Amino acid sequence: MHWTDGKPGPDPEEAAGPAAAGPESESESAAPESAPAVGAGGGTGRPAVRKAVTALAVATAGSGLIWSALSVTEIPHDSKPPAAACSYTPTTAGPGGVPVHDPARARPYTAELVTDQGRVTIEAFTEAAPCATTSFAFLAGKKYFDGSACHRVTTSGIFVLECGDPAGRGPGAGAAGPGYSFPDENLSGAAYPAGTVALSKAEPGRNGGRFFISYADPQFVMEPDWTPFARVVGGLDVLRRIAANGTADGSADGRPKQPVVFRSVTVHQATRS
Template sequence: MSSKREREYERRRLEKWQERQARARARRRHRQRLGLGIGSAVAVVAIVVVLVISLNRDGGKAAAAPSATPSGQATISTAARTGNGGVLPDKSLAQNRTWTAKVITNKGDITMTLDGAAAPQAVANFVTLAGQGYFDSTKCHRLVTSGIYVLQCGDPTATGTGGPGYSWGPIENAPADNVYKAGTVAMARQSGNGSSMGSQFFLVYADSTIPSDSAGGYTVFGHITSGQDVLKAIADAGTVTVGTTTAPASDVIIEGVETQ
């Protein structure tokens, strides 16, 4: 990377950090006006339960390849931060309309449309968390390049077990044919549990057939409109093995999410 590009990159990171700080200050002032008494620091939840979720279907044994299903966080979350005060946003916030979301990453921007009519709970959840800065500075923790072709993000712990402090269901807008087209944006969940969705989502970079399980399919709530090349470049860069799954070879960090 040239020095000019490095300076531009650092300038952009500083601007995004300043924007996030400004949003955080605005949220704190708003909460104080409502008498909620929330301090300026984000409360850290003491982790007293460690839940390990198997990412394959063989009882948690190590596998040569990652499981061909996107996995979600535990019903009891081990996240170091909560979203929306640990309360599921009301699905009416999706306003029965199409939203635009720009996911700003250190690898480039990914823009997508969100379908608030077909998947109101998923969209209300995503838009609310994005507006609160929940996804800021989080790592996309899983990349699958065999069997299915997805990048999984939205876990603030980057372990595959983190979430916003709540879980929800049922599944919305799952494809009847189990085919998730390139560009699909969908919610991750636990195998066999349609009420285990939280904050984790996955982006499909090549057509993938993901069989339904006992709970059904996976909630599709959006589609990528630009930045598919960014996603493909992340996949082409390869993976590293982390536990029983695979992650991007080079860290993919969500710097912020803008919605409108």
């Protein structure tokens, strides 16, 4: 769903009609993965960004988001692992297989995201988000992200770069997925200030390969609906430079004006002491 001046209208990608059906596409009766949206309206669709109105709270209907005019200053810490074991549910064809989380073998890691616009280094929350971090490392090892283009940047209200779809389409028909989904985690007290790396998702409890990176603090507090699984520890300036280039159509929410393509994503696990 696309929003203009607070009124819903067709998403440009959806209006184009169903593309060749790919994993996690609408043709498979699966809701498209979506990063957080700004302005009235919420749920799991992808509204375009409206101008943020300082000192106002915007409440959404149904299962949507609630935004409140408060500042955000802290990134969630890697401290509270969920009680449930990781469960990955096969959906459609992906890079092959599903991740297997083995707590006995899991250890902290950083990942280097090398793009044609620069290098970004992230530190994984392996204790607080074991399922998400296991999935990300699994996909990086399969070179799932290599060659993919980030499909969304926002420059008002929330400030994120969204990536992780090998088809480069983002939400809507024809979007690609990893071939499995997994539940939310690490949502208690979750916040999304500059440097946060969190999962985009199809619907509550159905995460896949897409993720977003906050390059600046949002103008409103975001509801804790997206699993934070890492923090940026290097290259935040690269993200801000990408955002400064704006969107391809000049809007506040769209494809980056200058394409951002992953050359490689490499995981570096900490050695055991």
